Amino acid sequence: MARTHVTTVVNGDETEFLTDDSTSLLNALRDEVGLTGAKEGCGTGDCGACSVMVDDKVTCACLVFAPEVDGSTILTVEGLADSGELHPLQQCFLEGAALQCGICTPGFLISAKALLDKNPDPTETEIRYALAGNLCRCTGYDKIIRAVQEAAREMRDQ
Amino acid sequence: MKYVAPSSVEEATSLLSSSPSAQVFAGATDVVPQMRAGRPAPEVLVDLKKIEELVAVANDGDKWTVGAATPTANLTEDPAFSEEFPGLAEAAGLIGSDQIQNRSSLGGNLCNGSPAADSVPAMVVNGARAVVAGPNGTRVLDVAEVVTGPGQTSLAADEFIVEFEIDRIPARTGDAYLRMIPRTEMDIAVVGAGARITLAEDGSIEHAALALAAVAPTVVRVPDAEAALVGNTADDETLSAVADAASEACDPIDDKRGTVAYRKQVAGVLAKRAVLIAIERAQQRNGTN
Numbered sequence: 001m002a003r004t005h006v007t008t009v010v011n012g013d014e015t016e017f018l019t020d021d022s023t024s025l026l027n028a029l030r031d032e033v034g035l036t037g038a039k040e041g042c043g044t045g046d047c048g049a050c051s052v053m054v055d056d057k058v059t060c061a062c063l064v065f066a067p068e069v070d071g072s073t074i075l076t077v078e079g080l081a082d083s084g085e086l087h088p089l090q091q092c093f094l095e096g097a098a099l100q101c102g103i104c105t106p107g108f109l110i111s112a113k114a115l116l117d118k119n120p121d122p123t124e125t126e127i128r129y130a131l132a133g134n135l136c137r138c139t140g141y142d143k144i145i146r147a148v149q150e151a152a153r154e155m156r157d158q
Numbered sequence: 159m160k161y162v163a164p165s166s167v168e169e170a171t172s173l174l175s176s177s178p179s180a181q182v183f184a185g186a187t188d189v190v191p192q193m194r195a196g197r198p199a200p201e202v203l204v205d206l207k208k209i210e211e212l213v214a215v216a217n218d219g220d221k222w223t224v225g226a227a228t229p230t231a232n233l234t235e236d237p238a239f240s241e242e243f244p245g246l247a248e249a250a251g252l253i254g255s256d257q258i259q260n261r262s263s264l265g266g267n268l269c270n271g272s273p274a275a276d277s278v279p280a281m282v283v284n285g286a287r288a289v290v291a292g293p294n295g296t297r298v299l300d301v302a303e304v305v306t307g308p309g310q311t312s313l314a315a316d317e318f319i320v321e322f323e324i325d326r327i328p329a330r331t332g333d334a335y336l337r338m339i340p341r342t343e344m345d346i347a348v349v350g351a352g353a354r355i356t357l358a359e360d361g362s363i364e365h366a367a368l369a370l371a372a373v374a375p376t377v378v379r380v381p382d383a384e385a386a387l388v389g390n391t392a393d394d395e396t397l398s399a400v401a402d403a404a405s406e407a408c409d410p411i412d413d414k415r416g417t418v419a420y421r422k423q424v425a426g427v428l429a430k431r432a433v434l435i436a437i438e439r440a441q442q443r444n445g446t447n
Contacts, residue, residue, distance in 0.1 A: 021159055022199060044190065059260045065203065067163075
């Protein structure tokens with residue numbers, strides 16, 4: 001079967017891969033690029049475990065066809081840390097125990113980053129709405145909300 | 159399945175004409191779940207997002223044009239558009255999460271043909287028109303004429319919507335959209351109600367439009383409620399006639415989201431509330447644009 005050649009920038013690095021046209025961006029990232037941070041939960045855009053940023057917009061990688069991202073810039077959870085230093089969101093999730101099993105965490109981190117990029121000082125309600133597309137079965141969400149608030153505070157103070 | 163991303167409307171229409179099972183898509187937020195649920199994949203999937211006019215929002219002084227594949231986030235984040243059409247912006251902003259908003263589009267929300275599509279009643283009350291491209295050029299349809307039943311449209315297989323045209327909102331006019339869902343986010347309407355009101359100089363209602371979602375196979379206008387409003391003010395008697403007409407216009411189904419009786423009652427309540435919000439906005443927009 002013909003495979004499409006896709007050129008992207010993933011987490012700052014130019015990345016090329018070959019993909020079937022029906023493959024999702026999520027599967028291409030996991031199977032062709034080797035970045036397994038983004039997870040498949042539902043495969044229908046409901047759970048947000050596959051959230052990545054495509055050209056600075058948070059989106060469900062399961063709903064994107066891999067060939068669509070030719071020429072795009074992608075950020076996955078693997079690109080959040082800077083030279084081995086965790087992103088404030090990652091650090092605050094760790095310190096605040098904002099995760100248990102961890103499956104949803106990469107998606108929450110990316111959605112939270114998308115929110116803070118647009119709104120560095122969100123209210124609790126704004127955080128809850130911005131994270132409404134991410135489901136977590138473990139934490140009950142409160143610790144996640146508090147971790148995002150703490151990270152926002154730290155990032156504003158920097 | 160082959161993915162193609164034409165860069166012009168002409169290229170897209172010729173692709174559709176030459177491959178009978180080709181299907182257009184914008185954000186794929188309905189297409190992918192449908193394929194995963196077992197709907198056969200098309201032989202050719204035509205991505206409309208690389209065509210410039212399909213992802214543009216513009217205002218030429220007389221009307222707004224909104225590209226059919228424009229992500230709904232671009233509308234809700236456009237301050238001038240949201241200020242002029244707060245009801246339509248709110249309706250577009252209710253479709254799914256931020257992840258979905260960055261992909262979902264008015265064209266997709268309409269052509270998916272869901273009776274519960276949030277943006278459709280808001281487009282209908284604002285008199286939005288769909289510019290449809292096909293092999294013989296373009297034609298213009300009222301948005302209300304596009305969907306003919308659940309999942310069904312009046313578009314031919316080789317046609318697609320390029321953009322929506324919405325006339326600039328007149329003075330003393332406001333729109334509103336409300337929906338009822340069991341939670342506050344990430345759900346599908348049990349009932350949706352869009353309203354648009356224009357007030358006369360004396361404060362009475364000059365024009366009224368009311369449309370309901372999720373209560374019939376397609377979005378329905380409620381002419382009896384509109385007639386009850388025109389020439390009157392929103393007194394208790396008028397609002398009660400609006401609610402009765404809205405409930406009466408419903409032909410809903412029983413499902414896990416609501417029973418027939420519940421949907422009819424909620425339709426009346428939402429219709430009244432949407433009308434009141436539209437009136438309040440019309441009062442605030444006293445001057446011209």
